[in-house]
Amino acid sequence: xxxxxxxxxxxxxxxxxxxxxxxxxxxxxxxxxxxxxxxxxxxxxxxxxxxxxxxxxxxxxxxxxxxxxxxxxxxxxxxxxxxxxxxxxxxxxxxxxxxxxxxxxxxxxxxxxxxxxxxxxxxxxxxxxxxxxxxxxxxxxxxxxxxxxxxxxxxxxxxxxxxxxxxxxxxxxxxxxxxxxxxxxxxxxxxxxxxxxxxxxxxxxxxxxxxxxxxxxxxxxxxxxxxxxxxxxxxxxxxxxxxxxxxxxxxxxxxxxxxxxxxxxxxxxxxxxxxxxxxxxxxxxxxxxxxxxxxxxxxxxxxxxxxxxxxxxxxxxxxxxxxxxxxxxxxxxxxxxxxxxxxxxxxxxxxxxxxxxxxxxxxxxxxxxxxxxxxxxxxxxxxxxxxxxxxxxxxxxxxxxxxxxxxxxxxxxxx
Amino acid sequence: xxxxxxxxxxxxxxxxxxxxxxxxxxxxxxxxxxxxxxxxxxxxxxxxxxxxxxxxxxxxxxxxxxxxxxxxxxxxxxxxxxxxxxxxxxxxxxxxxxxxxxxxxxxxxxxxxxxxxxxxxxxxxxxxxxxxxxxxxxxxxxxxxxxxxxxxxxxxxxxxxxxxxxxxxxxxxxxxxxxxxxxxxxxxxxxxxxxxxxxxxxxxxxxxxxxxxxxxxxxxxxxxxxxxxxxxxxxxxxxxxxxxxxxxxxxxxxxxxxxxxxxxxxxxxxxxxxxxxxxxxxxxxxxxxxxxxxxxxxxxxxxxxxxxxxxxxxxxxxxxxxxxxxxxxxxxxxxxxxxxxxxxxxxxxxxxxxxxxxxxxxxxxxxxxxxxxxxxxxxxxxxxxxxxxxxxxxxxxxxxxxxxxxxxxxxxxxx
Numbered sequence: 001x002x003x004x005x006x007x008x009x010x011x012x013x014x015x016x017x018x019x020x021x022x023x024x025x026x027x028x029x030x031x032x033x034x035x036x037x038x039x040x041x042x043x044x045x046x047x048x049x050x051x052x053x054x055x056x057x058x059x060x061x062x063x064x065x066x067x068x069x070x071x072x073x074x075x076x077x078x079x080x081x082x083x084x085x086x087x088x089x090x091x092x093x094x095x096x097x098x099x100x101x102x103x104x105x106x107x108x109x110x111x112x113x114x115x116x117x118x119x120x121x122x123x124x125x126x127x128x129x130x131x132x133x134x135x136x137x138x139x140x141x142x143x144x145x146x147x148x149x150x151x152x153x154x155x156x157x158x159x160x161x162x163x164x165x166x167x168x169x170x171x172x173x174x175x176x177x178x179x180x181x182x183x184x185x186x187x188x189x190x191x192x193x194x195x196x197x198x199x200x201x202x203x204x205x206x207x208x209x210x211x212x213x214x215x216x217x218x219x220x221x222x223x224x225x226x227x228x229x230x231x232x233x234x235x236x237x238x239x240x241x242x243x244x245x246x247x248x249x250x251x252x253x254x255x256x257x258x259x260x261x262x263x264x265x266x267x268x269x270x271x272x273x274x275x276x277x278x279x280x281x282x283x284x285x286x287x288x289x290x291x292x293x294x295x296x297x298x299x300x301x302x303x304x305x306x307x308x309x310x311x312x313x314x315x316x317x318x319x320x321x322x323x324x325x326x327x328x329x330x331x332x333x334x335x336x337x338x339x340x341x342x343x344x345x346x347x348x349x350x351x352x353x354x355x356x357x358x359x360x361x362x363x364x365x366x367x368x369x370x371x372x373x374x375x376x377x378x379x380x381x382x383x384x385x386x387x388x389x390x391x392x393x394x395x396x397x398x399x400x401x402x403x404x405x406x407x408x409x410x411x412x413x414x415x
Numbered sequence: 416x417x418x419x420x421x422x423x424x425x426x427x428x429x430x431x432x433x434x435x436x437x438x439x440x441x442x443x444x445x446x447x448x449x450x451x452x453x454x455x456x457x458x459x460x461x462x463x464x465x466x467x468x469x470x471x472x473x474x475x476x477x478x479x480x481x482x483x484x485x486x487x488x489x490x491x492x493x494x495x496x497x498x499x500x501x502x503x504x505x506x507x508x509x510x511x512x513x514x515x516x517x518x519x520x521x522x523x524x525x526x527x528x529x530x531x532x533x534x535x536x537x538x539x540x541x542x543x544x545x546x547x548x549x550x551x552x553x554x555x556x557x558x559x560x561x562x563x564x565x566x567x568x569x570x571x572x573x574x575x576x577x578x579x580x581x582x583x584x585x586x587x588x589x590x591x592x593x594x595x596x597x598x599x600x601x602x603x604x605x606x607x608x609x610x611x612x613x614x615x616x617x618x619x620x621x622x623x624x625x626x627x628x629x630x631x632x633x634x635x636x637x638x639x640x641x642x643x644x645x646x647x648x649x650x651x652x653x654x655x656x657x658x659x660x661x662x663x664x665x666x667x668x669x670x671x672x673x674x675x676x677x678x679x680x681x682x683x684x685x686x687x688x689x690x691x692x693x694x695x696x697x698x699x700x701x702x703x704x705x706x707x708x709x710x711x712x713x714x715x716x717x718x719x720x721x722x723x724x725x726x727x728x729x730x731x732x733x734x735x736x737x738x739x740x741x742x743x744x745x746x747x748x749x750x751x752x753x754x755x756x757x758x759x760x761x762x763x764x765x766x767x768x769x770x771x772x773x774x775x776x777x778x779x780x781x782x783x784x785x786x787x788x789x790x791x792x793x794x795x796x797x798x799x800x801x802x803x804x805x806x807x808x809x810x811x812x813x814x815x816x817x818x819x820x821x822x823x824x825x826x827x828x829x830x
Contacts, residue, residue: 016471050491056431057498065501068509069494072487076465079484083472086480094483098513099558143514 002167003035003125007135007157009173010044012231013077021232022172023084026130030090035125037164039135039157040081042073063108067137067147071097074134074153081132092130095121097137097145102156104138104146111138111146113155116163133160151212158215162222169219169226170237171211176230177238178203178210180404181257186396190406192255194239197226199255202347202381216240253357254348254402257395263293264316265341265373265385267308268323270333273300280330281307284322290315294343294383296374304333308374310385313339341373342388346398347381358382364401370394417582418450418540422550422572424588425459427646428492436647438499441545445505450540452579454550454572455496457488478523482552482562486512489549489568496547507545510535512552512560517571519553519561526553526561528570531578548575566627573630577637584634584641585652586626591645592653593618593625595819596672601811605821607670609654612641614670617762617796631655668772669763669817672810678708679731680756680788680800682723683738685748688715695745696722699737705730709758709791709798719748723789725800728754756788757806760798761813773797779816785809 006026013019022038030036050070054061061069078094085092100121104111121131135153138146148155154171161169177191178200195203197220201213210228219226219240229237271277278297285292295309311319316339323335351357361382365372370393374385386394399405421441428434437453445451465485469476476484493509500507515536519526536546550568553561563570569586576584592606593615610618612635616628625643634641634655644652686692693712700707710724726734731754738750766772776797780787785808789800801809814820 016468020472053431053491053495054498057435057495058502062498062501065494065497065509068497068511069491072490075487075490076468076484079480080468080472082480082483083469083477086477087473094480096483096560099560145511145514 001033001035003037003164004029004168004170005037005039005157005161005164005166006170006172007039007153008041008231009153009171010041010046011174012172013040013042013081014044016080019077019080020084023081023088023090025231026081027085027088027090030130037121037125037131037133037160037166038081039133039153039160040074040077041135041153042070043077046073046076064144067108067145071134071137071145071147074136078132078134082130085130085132090130091128092132093124094132094134096134097156098139098143100133100160102138102159104140104148106140106142106144106146108144108146110149111140113138113148113159116159118163121160121164151215154212154215155218158219158222158224158226161224161226162218166224169224171215171226171228172231173210173228174231175210175228176233176235177228178240178256180255181395181399182259185259185392186257186399188396188399188405190404191235192238193236194241195255196349197240197242198380199347199349200240202345202378203256203258211240252348252403253350253354254346254398254404255350256347257398257402257404258345258347259391259395260293260343261388261391262313263310263341263343263385264313264319264337264339265308265310266316266319266323267306267336268327268332268334269306269336270304271307272331273303273305277330278307281323281326282309284326285311285319288318288322290319290322294374294376294385296376310341310343310374340388341385342391343383343385344391344394344398345381345383346402348402349380351380351382360401361398364397365394368393368397370397416448416450418452418579419444420452420454420572420576420579420581420584422454422568422584422586423456423646424568424586425456425461426589427587428455428457428496429459431495434492434495435499438496438503438505440646441496442500442503442505445545451545452536452540452575452581453496453545453547454568454575455489455492455547456550456568457485458492461488461491479559482523482560486549486552486560486562489551493547493549497545500545500547505545506543507547508539509547509549511549512571513554513558515548515575517553517574519555519563521555521557521559521561523559523561525564526555528553528563528574531574533578536575536579566630569627569630570633573633573637573639573641576639576641577633581639584639586630586641586643587646588625588643589646590625590643591648591650592643593655593671595670596810596814597674600674600807601672601814603811603814603820605819606650607653608651609656610670611764612655612657613795614762614764615655617760617793618671618673626655667763667818668765668769669761669813669819670765671762672813672817672819673760673762674806674810675708675758676803676806677728678725678756678758678800679728679734679752679754680723680725681731681734681738682721682751683742683747683749684721684751685719686722687746688718688720692745693722696738696741697724699741700724700726700734703733703737705734705737709789709800711789711791725756725758725789755803756800757803758798758800759806759809759813760796761817762796763817764795766795766797775816776813779812780809783808783812785812 082092082094101117103115135156179189183189226240293310370390497507516532518530550571594604598604641655708725785805
């Protein structure tokens with residue numbers, strides 16, 4: 001008998017029929033003797049509908065009132081799920097964020113959880129009730145309703161699991177786990193049984209958007225075992241664990257291949273190699289609200305250097321306009337840009353203890369005659385920028401090179 | 416400068432356009448220097464939509480969870496109105512029932528208000544803010560969300576006005592006041608400038624359903640001046656006042672004519688005239704959940720009597736079935752029923768001090784050859800049961816007989 005926190009997203013509670021299915025699932029776990037805390041999102045589309053109403057009044061709706069408005073979405077689903085559980089003879093009680101008391105700061109629309117009062121939930125669990133909590137919302141010290149920002153229901157789930165010291169936090173979603181890479185690009189991609197929090201963060205920020213990043217950080221910080229599962233298909237999903245737990249196990253070197261098609265490359269060439277010049281280039285980019293991903297500066301030759309970085313494709317022309325002015329000011333030679341690029345990364349905690357990972361990556365790409373334009377590395381990740389035409393080929397090559405390919409039979413089951 | 420509590424119903428906030436109109440109105444009062452507390456219902460149709468969702472899951476939804484669900488309706492409108500006020504440069508803050516803290520008992524779906532914490536509202540008013548409160552809802556001692564039952568937003572408005580000792584509680588609705596009778600029946604009906612709480616109760620329970628009865632009782636009890644006005648038409652509406660305030664003024668004898676088409680008449684004839692026999696007849700009627708309106712028992716002749724009462728037309732056959740059994744048991748002669756009847760009443764606190772009111776009523780009906788089947792009287796009301804075919808004629812005759820007819824010009828303005 002375990003204490004489980006389960007979170008169901010908007011599509012999992014998107015209709016009365018779906019809510020009844022979730023009730024069946026939760027009632028099943030309850031019947032097995034588990035103590036159950038369920039966190040729900042709003043019905044899919046509802047949050048957008050509410051924001052749409054607000055925007056008919058104010059282009060940028062008042063943040064305090066926007067939180068009052070959108071927090072109704074989850075309040076609807078928690079009530080409906082409790083009714084569905086009661087219909088099945090399972091006692092249940094719903095809680096808004098304020099009723100739990102999930103205390104947050106007062107940063108409306110992007111609040112951060114400060115503490116959780118577990119007393120009432122404990123009493124309900126002890127009485128055999130299923131506790132159903134509205135995700136995404138809390139209250140500040142003054143009792144104002146706050147929300148945690150998009151995807152915040154994952155964070156609510158992890159935070160409740162941490163507060164209640166749950167045995168596992170299970171995030172039910174519309175995929176059956178975390179994959180070695182995107183199955184649409186590489187048909188031999190396979191579901192990972194386990195992945196570490198750090199790897200998950202690197203995978204997530206690369207576009208494998210299964211979980212909200214903040215919830216993964218939170219789970220890592222509070223050592224909450226996190227599992228991603230499919231809402232309506234059976235299967236063990238993927239367990240996201242602490243690195244240390246598995247340090248004695250044989251680790252694969254690379255856990256997954258991440259990629260991002262949305263990047264564009266901008267180079268300021270012939271930059272005088274003086275202290276502070278990188279800041280002079282990047283400060284106006286930040287001031288223009290352009291997010292920068294990869295930054296590469298090579299060692300200088302002949303007193304000048306080239307600074308290259310990547311931005312979102314949509315921001316490229318804006319970035320170039322900013323940089324033309326900067327280049328003139330600092331005496332750089334020219335600004336070049338290219339939006340026909342993509343980023344491919346290998347991710348794995350096993351890299352830390354294995355030499356030669358980078359060379360195996362570069363060799364695999366070279367064998368397919370894929371030219372590497374930029375390279376960056378971190379402790380558990382190596383990323384390269386390549387011509388976007390070779391993206392799929394690069395992903396498949398690396399997937400094979402690092403031994404990630406599924407057995408043919410495994411592939412068929414998944415499909 | 417006054418402290419005003421204004422309540423706007425579901426049709427007044429039924430669309431973004433309507434909410435903007437309400438914001439204009441409230442901003443106008445605020446600009447005149449009034450302290451403003453606004454109580455809102457859910458958008459028209461929303462409460463029914465939510466109940467519909469619940470009933471797809473449970474025929475009789477769990478009451479606690481139903482309150483969690485339907486209370487979201489008002490939470491949406493208060494947020495939207497605050498946004499619309501802020502757009503107009505008027506500072507405003509929304510409150511759910513729980514945030515105010517409107518403390519109720521724990522009778523979910525029909526809770527009663529026990530106390531109101533006015534501290535936060537006072538602080539906001541002092542700071543020049545408009546306070547916008549969700550109608551219809553509160554919280555119990557344990558923090559569970561409760562609702563006051565249908566039309567409960569009127570009660571919220573009156574309760575807030577009482578707690579804040581407001582100068583006036585204004586109920587904005589889709590009629591421009593309380594009329595002497597239904598204008599659809601009598602085209603010479605006219606709007607009353609004033610009516611007493613007692614008269615309003617008698618009028619309301621007779622089918623002139625402008626205000627929720629509980630809110631009128633509440634206003635009478637706490638001496639809150641209550642005004643009914645049209646949401647989007649100019650005009651003074653009707654003020655509902657304490658009798659005593661106007662005791663020195665010249666009172667009209669009769670303030671209005673009420674009527675009810677929904678009643679049916681049931682008679683148990685030849686009842687042995689022994690103590691406790693009326694209870695023996697009416698107890699099983701109550702046990703069968705049939706509501707009884709008028710009850711008449713005349714003095715007995717030859718040791719037996721006839722007991723007649725009225726029920727809703729829909730309940731008549733059920734009542735007759737119950738009474739057939741009772742009649743046999745107590746040795747009554749027969750049970751007769753008639754659903755082709757209607758009730759017409761004259762209402763007015765002026766009756767108390769005027770003799771001859773009843774005879775003027777009966778004379779007016781006699782002149783139109785309308786036969787009176789039953790008569791009941793209270794201190795401020797005389798009701799008669801007549802053949803339903805003569806209902807409209809009776810209303811118009813009495814309206815004229817008691818000097819309620821509008822001047823022709825007045826009638827045209829209203830039309």
